[in-house]
Amino acid sequence: MQQLERIHLVQFFLFEAQSLQLDATSAIIAPNGAGKSALLDALQIVLLGGDRSRIRFNAQAGGSHRARTIRDYCLGVFRSGDEGRKRRTATTYISLVFRDTETGVPLTAGIALGASVDEPEHRTHGLYLLPGVALELDEHLERVKGKELPLAWNTFREHIARRCKDVGETPQLHPNAERFLRDLLLRLRASPSASPDLNAYRKAFLNALNLQRVEDVDLFVRTLVAEDRPTDIARFRALLDSFRQIKEKIEQVRQRIDAAEGAERQYEKIAGQATRAASARALAAEYARDLYSEQLDQAEGALADAQSALADTRRGLADTRVERDTLREEQARANARLQGSAGYGEQAQLDELSGRDRERLAQLKKD
The missing domain is CATH 3.40.1140.10 (N-terminal domain of mukB)
Structure with missing residues (x-):
């Protein structure tokens, strides 16, 4: 101070x-x-x-x-x-x-x-x-x-x-x-x-020098304390109109904001539903993938078993063929030995006669 x-x-x-x-x-x-x-x-x-x-x-x-x-x-x-x-x-x-x-x-x-x-x-x-x-x-x-x-x-x-x-x-x-x-x-x-404030200081200084007993506080404040600022009615009305226009614009903007917020809420609901639908489709696809994976595993297992059985069958077939070929060779050798034996021709004739007799007998039974 x-x-x-x-x-x-x-x-x-x-x-x-x-x-x-x-x-x-x-x-x-x-x-x-x-x-x-x-x-x-x-x-x-x-x-x-x-x-x-x-x-x-x-x-x-x-x-x-x-x-x-x-x-x-x-x-x-x-x-x-x-x-x-x-x-x-x-x-x-x-x-x-x-x-x-x-x-x-x-x-x-x-x-x-x-x-x-x-x-x-x-x-x-x-x-x-x-x-x-x-x-x-x-x-x-x-x-x-x-x-x-x-x-x-x-x-x-x-x-x-x-x-x-x-x-x-x-x-x-x-x-x-x-x-x-x-x-x-x-x-x-x-x-x-x-x-x-220079103007406020000058006024306050002069009012202090002229200070008397205060009978009317309102009059004292308006005349000695408050700064003289006459109201410009035309300007005040223009400002009031401007404030009203601003208020109307604010109300319009508020309504637009409310409408936009409503649309935003609708879009949020739609987005939520779309998200849930996409999640459901993704979950279904995941379940289908798991099912197909299990089926694939089973098919791969069955294929492996079939391939193993096929291999075993092929090995058995090869063994059988080898055995068949061996038996054929043995049969051929046996036939050769048989044909070379002394009673083979007579036996063949007997077999032929026996065959004709069986055919006649069968014919007679039919008659």
């Missing part, structure tokens, strides 16, 4: 050179007309970057930015007339010294102004941010012939450049309030990830 610890005022209102030391419990308490609002206005000048279009001096008293001017504060005007002015020319410095309560690193933010009774408006010499530097009151002053006078702006600018260089930093001198405030808010933000 950044804490404001000192305010340096040089030739501002009735102050020639004054420092105010602040802490978390500081308060500005004094009778009416004592100059309390002048201190708040000094803060206002720096924290609004000297932007006259934004500043509302003496806001608690209901004043406006025309009631008192920056030039009046520089010249120390407290009433009308030459007698109601503290100085004819002024080189005014307002410096605010902040310090990070966690790291202890200081930051000085300030404004240098000039004014003269011969000029209708004040001059802004510069807006400065000095990172790492906590300026002291004496650094705004010089002694000339025993008098303390404000440093000339050029001299002061050279001095703050040296002070920043001593701590390894560079002074930030901004040409306008917008850039000054953006840089200031960036350096005073609560966390590195925060993104300050």
